Amino acid sequence: xxxxxxxxxxxxxxxxxxxxxxxxxxxxxxxxxxxxxxxxxxxxxxxxxxxxxxxxxxxxxxxxxxxxxxxxxx
Amino acid sequence: xxxxxxxxxxxxxxxxxxxxxxxxxxxxxxxxxxxxxxxxxxxxxxxxxxxxxxxxxxxxxxxxxxxxxxxxxxxxxxxxxxxxxxxxxxxxxxxxxxxxxxxxxxxxxxxxxxxxxxxxxxxxxxxxxxxxxxxxxxxxxxxxxxxxxxxxxxxxxxxxxxxxxxxxxxxxxxxxxxxxxxxxxxxxxxxxxxxxxxxxxxxxxxxxxxxxxxxxxxxxxxxxxxxxxxxxxxxxxxxxxxxxxxxxxxxxxxxxxxxxxxxxxxxxxxxxxxxxxxxxxxxxxxxxxxxxxxxxxxxxxxxxxxxxxxxxxxxxxxxxxxxxxxxxxxxxxxxxxxxxxxxxxxxxxxxxxxxxxxxxxxxxxxxxxxxxxxxxxxxxxxxxxxxxxxxxxxxxxxxxxxxxxxxxxxxxxxxxxxxxxxxxxxxxxxxxxxxxxxxxxxxxxxxxxxxxxxxxxxxxxxxxxxxxxxxxxxxxxxxxxxxxxxxxxxxxxxxxxxxxxxxxxxxxxxxxxxxxxxxxxxxxxxxxxxxxxxxxxxxxxxxxxxxxxxxxxxxxxxxxxxxxxxxxxxxxxxxxxxxxxxxxxxxxxxxxxxxxxxxxxxxxxxxxxxxxxxxxxxxxxxxxxxxxxxxxxxxxxxxxxxxxxxxxxxxxxxxxxxxxxxxxxxxxxxxxxxxxxxxxxxxxxxxxxxxxxxxxxxxxxxxx
Numbered sequence: 090x091x092x093x094x095x096x097x098x099x100x101x102x103x104x105x106x107x108x109x110x111x112x113x114x115x116x117x118x119x120x121x122x123x124x125x126x127x128x129x130x131x132x133x134x135x136x137x138x139x140x141x142x143x144x145x146x147x148x149x150x151x152x153x154x155x156x157x158x159x160x161x162x163x
Numbered sequence: 164x165x166x167x168x169x170x171x172x173x174x175x176x177x178x179x180x181x182x183x184x185x186x187x188x189x190x191x192x193x194x195x196x197x198x199x200x201x202x203x204x205x206x207x208x209x210x211x212x213x214x215x216x217x218x219x220x221x222x223x224x225x226x227x228x229x230x231x232x233x234x235x236x237x238x239x240x241x242x243x244x245x246x247x248x249x250x251x252x253x254x255x256x257x258x259x260x261x262x263x264x265x266x267x268x269x270x271x272x273x274x275x276x277x278x279x280x281x282x283x284x285x286x287x288x289x290x291x292x293x294x295x296x297x298x299x300x301x302x303x304x305x306x307x308x309x310x311x312x313x314x315x316x317x318x319x320x321x322x323x324x325x326x327x328x329x330x331x332x333x334x335x336x337x338x339x340x341x342x343x344x345x346x347x348x349x350x351x352x353x354x355x356x357x358x359x360x361x362x363x364x365x366x367x368x369x370x371x372x373x374x375x376x377x378x379x380x381x382x383x384x385x386x387x388x389x390x391x392x393x394x395x396x397x398x399x400x401x402x403x404x405x406x407x408x409x410x411x412x413x414x415x416x417x418x419x420x421x422x423x424x425x426x427x428x429x430x431x432x433x434x435x436x437x438x439x440x441x442x443x444x445x446x447x448x449x450x451x452x453x454x455x456x457x458x459x460x461x462x463x464x465x466x467x468x469x470x471x472x473x474x475x476x477x478x479x480x481x482x483x484x485x486x487x488x489x490x491x492x493x494x495x496x497x498x499x500x501x502x503x504x505x506x507x508x509x510x511x512x513x514x515x516x517x518x519x520x521x522x523x524x525x526x527x528x529x530x531x532x533x534x535x536x537x538x539x540x541x542x543x544x545x546x547x548x549x550x551x552x553x554x555x556x557x558x559x560x561x562x563x564x565x566x567x568x569x570x571x572x573x574x575x576x577x578x579x580x581x582x583x584x585x586x587x588x589x590x591x592x593x594x595x596x597x598x599x600x601x602x603x604x605x606x607x608x609x610x611x612x613x614x615x616x617x618x619x620x621x622x623x624x625x626x627x628x629x630x631x632x633x634x635x636x637x638x639x640x641x642x643x644x645x646x647x648x649x650x651x652x653x654x655x656x657x658x659x660x661x662x663x664x665x666x667x668x669x670x671x672x673x674x675x676x677x678x679x680x681x682x683x684x685x686x687x688x689x690x691x692x693x694x695x696x697x698x699x700x701x702x703x704x705x706x707x708x709x710x711x712x713x714x715x716x717x718x719x720x721x722x723x724x725x726x727x728x729x730x731x732x733x734x735x736x737x738x739x740x741x742x743x744x745x746x747x748x749x750x751x752x753x754x755x756x757x758x759x760x761x762x763x764x765x766x767x768x769x770x771x772x773x774x775x776x777x778x779x780x781x782x783x784x785x786x787x788x789x790x791x792x793x794x795x796x797x798x799x800x801x802x803x804x805x806x807x808x809x810x811x812x813x814x815x816x817x818x819x820x821x822x823x824x825x826x827x828x829x830x831x832x833x834x835x836x837x838x839x840x841x842x843x844x845x846x847x848x849x850x851x852x853x854x855x856x857x858x859x860x861x862x863x864x865x866x867x
Binding site for chain 2: 113
């Protein structure tokens with residue numbers, strides 16, 4: 090199963106509907122919603138955190154969180 | 164003609180939207196920083212002239228992504244907006260949005276709009292629209308949102324008058340409509356029943372009350388009991404919150420589809436290019452390290468010029484007052500208590516202002532978020548977060564603002580550990596103590612013919628501070644168990660050239676807060692110390708007589724006699740008695756009762772150590788006499804052992820003691836405020852004290 094954590098740098102995926110329950114409210118409120126595109130922009134030098142662009146928001150999230158958010162690679 | 168009453172306006176918006184720029188534009192030099200009752204979050208207010216006969220009081224609320232709070236700062240926003248009965252409840256809200264992130268900003272807007280308070284939407288950074296290929300149909304957007312919309316550029320002073328007009332018009336019209344009807348799309352019955360609990364409140368207000376467990380005074384006891392019933396099913400409430408969020412974004416997407424167009428081809432990728440450099444696996448750390456060196460260099464080198472100047476001015480002032488006033492208790496209080504006390508605070512202003520200047524610039528440019536991104540994984544091993552780096556750096560100037568800077572850390576455990584270990588970093592108050600002890604006991608030699616041994620010792624003490632902070636963080640990480648979990652998310656804002664005005668306001672405001680906050684405590688302690696040192700029981704009052712009787716036959720100069728009197732007075736004063744009392748406890752560390760006095764007095768603030776020693780060795784502590792203090796200290800002989808008091812062993816033991824011990828009332832007070840319990844400051848005091856005692860004992864044993 091693909092998650093944000095399995096994206097490679099520069100790759101884009103779409104957050105799957107089933108992720109709704111695992112995404113914390115704060116992240117949802119920042120635009121990280123099911124059905125939207127998410128692009129992996131940068132990976133920190135120690136492979137964690139991940140720097141993503143989702144729904145126009147540029148965010149850094151930790152790998153453990155990213156690994157829970159399922160996506161469909163486009 | 165009646166002048167209409169002053170309007171109360173609240174500014175609200177996401178972080179990094181230029182909300183503060185707009186606030187500075189509207190209020191200028193009228194702004195004041197106060198505190199919200201019960202919490203230490205700064206409340207920024209200022210006055211603004213809207214038109215010829217209308218003024219407004221503008222409040223800058225803390226930046227937030229949502230009304231639903233996840234931190235202390237954010238909860239202020241919710242409380243301010245729910246408490247309709249409060250005297251500061253806004254008549255008009257201005258939501259500040261960033262043109263580039265309009266979608267996410269409109270999410271917050273939609274929540275505020277549903278509270279049905281008159282509202283203005285100010286879309287900031289509109290001067291960037293062309294460059295970013297953005298077009299907005301403002302008229303349609305106004306209609307869709309049923310709101311006054313203004314395009315502004317706060318930095319370039321574009322649209323400020325329009326905002327003022329909009330505020331005034333909006334207060335007149337006072338038409339309010341909820342934007343998103345949260346009820347029917349989620350669960351019609353649930354929300355219908357909820358609304359029926361209290362007809363005086365809007366549905367969204369009630370919903371916020373139950374989801375955030377935040378009940379304003381306008382809710383009666385009966386209503387509160389009924390409301391709490393709605394929260395029984397926790398997972399249901401959570402599910403509905405998620406649905407609400409999605410619903411809001413759907414509606415915003417619909418609106419933006421008709422009003423907001425981005426031509427992607429025009430978007431440039433400066434951000435991506437800069438990110439590549441600043442987050443590079445090698446250059447990223449090299450640049451960060453360079454920035455750190457620059458900060459240290461300026462704090463410890465450049466700031467010495469103004470600090471020396473301030474020091475000299477206060478010495479002059481003391482001297483001036485001494486000459487002008489008649490001898491007496493009042494003069495002593497002013498010259499020995501108040502002036503040195505105030506000076507002790509003022510002298511730290513250059514270092515603290517420089518530190519705040521760097522922090523403000525790093526934040527304004529957006530580089531701070533990149534540091535967080537680079538350091539998060541490393542810091543996490545020690546139970547901290549990438550956001551802990553800033554407090555730890557700030558700690559090298561002063562632990563008080565550093566502890567306050569931990570508020571941005573969302574995880575409670577990570578924040579707590581950062582608060583607990585920050586006082587280990589070598590703050591500027593330790594510097595004078597280190598300086599005098601090092602020059603006293605460390606030989607002025609060169610290591611390998613190049614490095615100064617004294618400089619190397621100082622550097623080692625800094626390294627020791629950082630290492631201890633990291634190691635104790637690691638231990639706390641293993642020990643502290645916290646149930647509250649939270650997760651990490653940091654926005655990576657676009658790079659910006661810092662606005663001089665914003666940086667200047669920020670530095671002045673934070674420095675002021677430090678001076679008046681910490682200053683009060685240091686001043687109070689200085690006065691208490693002065694009292695304890697200049698008063699005592701019967702034997703204190705007889706000190707002068709007994710010295711004169713004793714030296715009657717000896718051939719001593721008047722000056723020597725005066726010194727002897729001062730020394731004996733100190734010994735017999737209250738603080739001298741306290742020093743004698745703790746002597747048995749500190750003897751294993753190599754200290755006598757005189758050092759004991761200095762330890763007690765510097766419990767409140769470390770830098771008092773030097774001043775106290777100066778008093779003990781009966782020398783006035785102005786600049787010219789530092790060498791004399793040193794000489795006298797060097798010559799001081801322990802009355803029991805007959806050896807030098809300040810031997811290498813004692814000096815090293817003292818250095819280690821000051822490196823570890825928690826000797827700062829200001830920090831303890833701020834830790835209490837930030838953790839809301841005495842448990843953690845007491846743990847810090849005891850833990851750091853025990854470590855200092857044991858480490859000093861070991862050091863003394865090794866070196867003697």
